[in-house]
Amino acid sequence: MSACFCCSLIRSSPLFHDDLISRPLAKLSRPIFSLALRKQYSDAAAPRFVVVRAVQPGLGVVEPGDVSVGDPPSIDVVEAGNGEVLGVVGGVVDAKLEDDKPLAPATRVRKKKEDEGGDDNRFKLRNGREVFEEKAYIVGVEHKRGTADSFGVEESLKELTQLADTAGLMVVGSTYQKLVSPNSRTYIGSGKVAEIKSAINALGVETVIFDDELSAGQLRNLEKAFGGEVRVCDRTALILDIFNQRAATHEAALQVALAQMEYQLPRLTKMWTHLERQAGGQVKGMGEKQIEVDKRILRTQIGVLKKELESVRKHRKQYRNQRLSVPVPVVSLVGYTNAGKSTLLNQLTGANVLAEDRLFATLDPTTRRVQTKNGKEFLLTDTVGFIQKLPTTVVAAFRATLEEISESSLLVHVVDISHPLAEQQIEAVDKVLSELDVAAIPKLMVWNKVDKVSNPESIKLEAEKRDDVICISALSGEGINEFCSAVQEKLKDSMVWVEALIPFEKGELLSTIHKVGMVERTEYTDKGTLIKAHVPLRYARLLTPMRQLCIS
Ligand SMILES: Nc1nc2c(ncn2[C@@H]2O[C@H](COP(=O)(O)OP(=O)(O)OP(=O)(O)O)[C@@H](O)[C@H]2O)c(=O)[nH]1
Numbered sequence: 001m002s003a004c005f006c007c008s009l010i011r012s013s014p015l016f017h018d019d020l021i022s023r024p025l026a027k028l029s030r031p032i033f034s035l036a037l038r039k040q041y042s043d044a045a046a047p048r049f050v051v052v053r054a055v056q057p058g059l060g061v062v063e064p065g066d067v068s069v070g071d072p073p074s075i076d077v078v079e080a081g082n083g084e085v086l087g088v089v090g091g092v093v094d095a096k097l098e099d100d101k102p103l104a105p106a107t108r109v110r111k112k113k114e115d116e117g118g119d120d121n122r123f124k125l126r127n128g129r130e131v132f133e134e135k136a137y138i139v140g141v142e143h144k145r146g147t148a149d150s151f152g153v154e155e156s157l158k159e160l161t162q163l164a165d166t167a168g169l170m171v172v173g174s175t176y177q178k179l180v181s182p183n184s185r186t187y188i189g190s191g192k193v194a195e196i197k198s199a200i201n202a203l204g205v206e207t208v209i210f211d212d213e214l215s216a217g218q219l220r221n222l223e224k225a226f227g228g229e230v231r232v233c234d235r236t237a238l239i240l241d242i243f244n245q246r247a248a249t250h251e252a253a254l255q256v257a258l259a260q261m262e263y264q265l266p267r268l269t270k271m272w273t274h275l276e277r278q279a280g281g282q283v284k285g286m287g288e289k290q291i292e293v294d295k296r297i298l299r300t301q302i303g304v305l306k307k308e309l310e311s312v313r314k315h316r317k318q319y320r321n322q323r324l325s326v327p328v329p330v331v332s333l334v335g336y337t338n339a340g341k342s343t344l345l346n347q348l349t350g351a352n353v354l355a356e357d358r359l360f361a362t363l364d365p366t367t368r369r370v371q372t373k374n375g376k377e378f379l380l381t382d383t384v385g386f387i388q389k390l391p392t393t394v395v396a397a398f399r400a401t402l403e404e405i406s407e408s409s410l411l412v413h414v415v416d417i418s419h420p421l422a423e424q425q426i427e428a429v430d431k432v433l434s435e436l437d438v439a440a441i442p443k444l445m446v447w448n449k450v451d452k453v454s455n456p457e458s459i460k461l462e463a464e465k466r467d468d469v470i471c472i473s474a475l476s477g478e479g480i481n482e483f484c485s486a487v488q489e490k491l492k493d494s495m496v497w498v499e500a501l502i503p504f505e506k507g508e509l510l511s512t513i514h515k516v517g518m519v520e521r522t523e524y525t526d527k528g529t530l531i532k533a534h535v536p537l538r539y540a541r542l543l544t545p546m547r548q549l550c551i552s
C-alpha cells in the first residue's frame with residue numbers, strides 16, 4: 001500500500017470545533033470554507049481511505065510531522081460528493097472514498113432532520129446542489145469618524161444580504177451600531193452583543209456575519225459571547241466562500257485556495273489552547289508550539305500553491321502570446337459585480353457565458369472575437385466583477401487573472417446605471433483599478449441597463465454631455481452599434497498615425513493593417529501601396545523601415 005499526500009480544500013465551516021462530530025453534518029457540506037490537508041492511502045488498484053487534517057481555527061494537525069516539506073503535497077480540490085468529509089475525531093477529519101458509498105452529507109442531514117421531525121423546508125437547490133439553508137444574522141458598523149465610506153452602512157448591509165443569499169444562507173435579521181472606533185475584543189459594544197444574542201435565540205440563528213473583517217480574537221470572543229452554538233464569520237470569509245463555490249476551473253480553484261490560506265494564516269493564533277486545557281495546564285506552551293507548526297505547514301502549502309499558480313500562469317501567458325500573434329486588439333470588460341459584463345459579452349458574441357442576477361457569477365476570464373458591422377474585429381474579455389471592501393488578499397490572489405486586463409488595448413467599464421448606488425460602485429471599481437497597473441490604458445464607460453431606469457431620456461442626455469460614456473441595454477441590444485463604434489474610435493486613439501509605402505511583395509502585411517488598423521487612404525504607386533492609417537504600436541514599429549522609404 002502506498003501513501004500519497006495531497007492538500008485539499010473541503011467546503012465547510014471556518015469555525016470547526018473539536019466537538020464538531022456532535023454538531024449537524026450540514027456544517028460539512030455547507031458553504032463557508034475550511035482548509036485541510038488530505039492524506040490518501042491508496043492501493044494502485046483501489047484507493048481505500050482518506051484522512052483529512054484540517055488546518056483552521058479550532059482544529060489542528062494532529063501529526064504535523066507527517067507533512068514532508070521536502071516532498072511537497074500536490075494541490076487538489078475536493079468537490080462535494082467526492083471524498084466527502086464524514087466526521088472529526090480528535091482533530092482528524094476522516095473521509096471515505098467512493099467504494100464505501102457513504103450518504104452525501106446533505107442527504108444525511110436531511111435524514112437527521114427528518115428523524116428529528118424536521119422543522120421546516122430549508123433545503124434549496126443552489127448551483128445544481130441541494131444545500132441546507134442556514135439562518136444568518138448580519139451585523140454592520142457605521143464608523144462615526146475616519147474615512148467616510150461611500151456606501152452607507154444600510155446599503156452595505158443590503159449588499160451583504162445579497163452576498164449571503166448567493167452563498168446559500170437565509171438572512172433572518174440584521175442590525176448595526178454607530179461607533180467611534182471598534183471594540184478590540186468584540187468589534188461591537190457589549191450592549192450590542194447582548195442584543196444580538198437575544199435575536200439569535202429568538203430567531204434560531206446559526207451564523208452571524210459581520211460586514212467588516214474581524215481578527216481571530218474577535219471571531220473567537222464573539223462566538224463565546226453568543227453562547228458557543230453559532231458560527232461567526234466576516235464579509236471576507238463569505239466572499240471567499242462564494243468564490244470557492246463558484247470556482248469552475250483549476251486556475252480559479254487555485255486562486256481561491258491561495259486567498260483562503262492567506263486569510264487563515266493570521267487567524268491560526270491560539271487555536272491549540274484546548275490542548276493545554278485537556279492536559280490540565282501541565283504542558284504549558286504546547287499550544288504555542290502547535291501554532292508554529294500549523295503556520296509552517298500553511299506557509300508550505302501557500303508556497304506550493306503559488307508555484308502551481310505560477311505554472312498555470314506561464315501556460316496562460318503562452319496562450320496569450322499566441323493570441324497576440326493574431327493581430328486583433330483586446331478590449332476588457334471591467335466593472336462592479338452584477339453590472340452586466342457577461343450579458344454584454346453574450347450579446348456581442350453569441351457566447352453562452354453564465355449571466356445571472358447573483359453576485360460573482362463570473363470568476364474566470366472568457367475571451368471572444370467580436371465582428372463589427374464595418375468588418376473590423378476585436379477580442380472582448382469578460383472578467384471577475386469587483387465589489388466594495390474587496391479584501392486585498394482576494395485582489396492579490398486574482399492578480400494573475402486581472403493581469404489580463406493590463407495587457408488590453410482598451411478597458412470598458414460597465415456600470416449598472418439603474419442601481420441606486422451606481423456612483424459609489426463606479427468609485428469602488430476605480431479604487432480596485434488603481435491597485436492594478438492600468439492607468440495608461442484608454443477607458444470607455446458604458447451605462448448599462450438603461451431599459452430598467454425610470455428616466456431613460458434624462459440618463460441618455462446626461463451621458464451625451466459627458467465624454468466617453470455610452471448608454472446601452474446589454475439585455476435588449478439597445479445602443480450596441482453605438483458601443484461598437486465608440487470602441488473603434490477609442491482603439492484608434494491608442495494607435496499610431498503612419499504613412500508608409502508597402503512593397504507589393506508584402507501584400508499580407510497590407511491586408512493585416514486593413515484588419516487591425518484604421519486606414520484613411522491608399523494609393524497604388526509603381527513601387528508599392530502608399531497607406532495613411534492609424535495602426536497599433538506593434539505595427540507602427542514593423543512599418544518603420546517603410547515609413548522611411550515613404551519619406552525618401
Ligand atoms: N434589465 C436589464 N438587465 C440586465 C442588463 N444587463 C444585464 N442584466 C441582468 O443583470 C444580471 C447580471 O448580469 P451579468 O451579465 O451576470 O453581470 P456581470 O457583470 O457579468 O456579473 P458578475 O459576473 O457577477 O460580475 C443578470 O440577471 C442580467 O440578466 C440590461 O441591460 N438590462
Ligand SMILES: [Mg+2]
Nearest residue numbers: 341342361362
Ligand atoms: Mg459575469
